[in-house]
Amino acid sequence: MVAIPGPAHGPHSEDDCTKRRQILEGARAVFLELGFDGASMGEIAKAAGVSKGTLYVYFADKNSLFGAIVEQESRELGILAFDFDLDGEVGIALPKFGQAYIRLLCNPRGGSAIRTVMAIAERMPEIGRGYYQRVIATTVGRLGAYLKTQVEAGVLTIDDCDFAASQFMMCCQASLFLPFIFQATPAPSPEQIAKVVDSATRMFLAAYLAAPGADYSSS
Incomplete structure (x- = not known):
């Protein structure tokens, strides 16, 4: 590249x-x-x-040109990921993060970039690694850092905040991302995203709230 x-x-x-x-x-x-x-x-x-x-x-050559395009795309998507608003109570911040994250993954531009990287990563692993670091690892790190502040505030009990961040992100993808990325369904609607992310948030808080039964929901 x-x-x-x-x-x-x-x-x-x-x-x-x-x-x-x-x-x-x-x-x-x-x-x-x-x-x-x-x-x-x-x-x-x-x-x-x-x-x-x-x-x-x-x-x-063509490889270096293709790599430059993917690098540019992943950098721009990484900036979007870093701009997710993570602040305030967990019951408000997590759904906002989750919905923004799924909107990023499940839009034509983001989906096209991911499909392209997936298709070429075996042949050009440096492109796959670069995309992962700039987009996925950046997002996990951003959410993990927020979760750590909530642990320090006594709101959450989490041993590994980056692992917990990955868990939440995968729960937000459930039934939405894979059908979209494989073009089995169109991009999910805002209502579909909100429903899945709300469920992911409830599961996450049930597992990690420091005071079980406390109300940190966004409703």
């Missing part, structure tokens, strides 16, 4: 960045239409409006 700057431009020049974005946009369209195996550097150059020579100045 190495971008090679052209001889006429510094690696951070405005022209260089503009040309690189132009190539990535063209390549993204070709990969979406033809898939990784069907895409050729010639088709990508044509879609990007550049010569093949210019294309190879910026990217050594």
Whole structure:
């Protein structure tokens, strides 16, 4: 995933960045239409409006170009994941987090990125690892850090906050994510998401509330 700057431009020049974005946009369209195996550097150059020579100045091969696209997508999705609002009482914060998380996973852009990474991860494991670290691990860490504050406040009793964060995230996915990612169902409605996340929240609090029977629900 190495971008090679052209001889006429510094690696951070405005022209260089503009040309690189132009190539990535063209390549993204070709990969979406033809898939990784069907895409050729010639088709990508044509879609990007550049010569093949210019294309190879910026990217050594199709693998490095594809990797740059996935890196860009995962970085942007990682930023969205980090922006989840996690504050206040657990009965309010957890459903808000869960619903935002599932909306991120189950939208056309997010789903397309995940399917692409899943399809190529065995052949290009560095892409799978990068996506996991930027998106999934970032989200687990964000939720885990919040849960730790609630443990310290005496609200929750959790030995491993990152593990508990993963548990909650998987519960929020139940019946929603896999049917969507495998295109068996369309993206879930807000009502479907709210129902599943509410159930996940109740299960989580039943397991981890420091004072069983306390009311920390969002209702």
